[in-house]
Amino acid sequence: MESEEVHRFRVRQLFKRANQYNGIANIGEIARRYFAMNAFDGVLTIIGMLMGNLSAGIENPHIVITTGLSTCVAMGISGLWGSYLTESAERKHDLDELSKCTLTDLHNSRIGKASRFAAVVISLVDGISPFLAALLVLLPFFFHSLFSSIQVVYFVSLGVALVTLFGLGIFLGKISKENLIVSGVKTVIAGVASILISTLMSGSA
Numbered sequence: 001m002e003s004e005e006v007h008r009f010r011v012r013q014l015f016k017r018a019n020q021y022n023g024i025a026n027i028g029e030i031a032r033r034y035f036a037m038n039a040f041d042g043v044l045t046i047i048g049m050l051m052g053n054l055s056a057g058i059e060n061p062h063i064v065i066t067t068g069l070s071t072c073v074a075m076g077i078s079g080l081w082g083s084y085l086t087e088s089a090e091r092k093h094d095l096d097e098l099s100k101c102t103l104t105d106l107h108n109s110r111i112g113k114a115s116r117f118a119a120v121v122i123s124l125v126d127g128i129s130p131f132l133a134a135l136l137v138l139l140p141f142f143f144h145s146l147f148s149s150i151q152v153v154y155f156v157s158l159g160v161a162l163v164t165l166f167g168l169g170i171f172l173g174k175i176s177k178e179n180l181i182v183s184g185v186k187t188v189i190a191g192v193a194s195i196l197i198s199t200l201m202s203g204s205a
Helices: 001-027 029-053 060-103 110-142 148-178 180-202
Strands: none
Touching: 001 110, 001 180, 029 060, 029 110, 029 180, 060 110, 110 148, 148 180
């Protein structure tokens, strides 16, 4: 019982510290923006991959899953690594400037710790969001045996992609306090445009 109480205390302290760091480094707002932006990129990337496979006549669902997962992993690593390096460099620069202005070494202060914590959290969101969004679009291919043909699976997967884009649009609409339907339609238009352009390209090839 004592160890359980200690564990709960540590968890509470961790959440309390994370909340403090969020207040200092504005992590929540930035992470929200990264989540929406990179999930959007992940869905559009998978739409492009699906249209390419469809136009190439790929009918083996395992090939689509393999290439899709490889793309998901690459996007995740790219987002995580690139975001961490960029965010760390930017926040270190800001911290150095603030240290110069205050004539105080802030790197081991609460501000410094919040800055490093923010870089880690934001990079995780940046890496995980496109991976999860892309994986969601690929789900129908994991259950391809439930559908009458591989073409139907493609269309269902593209439908999931458009619904996901609409959901992201609603999410952005809530943040910006815009009309949710209009905001959702805006993101769906990007997906429809990607499908149409890919179709035109495959038709002219």
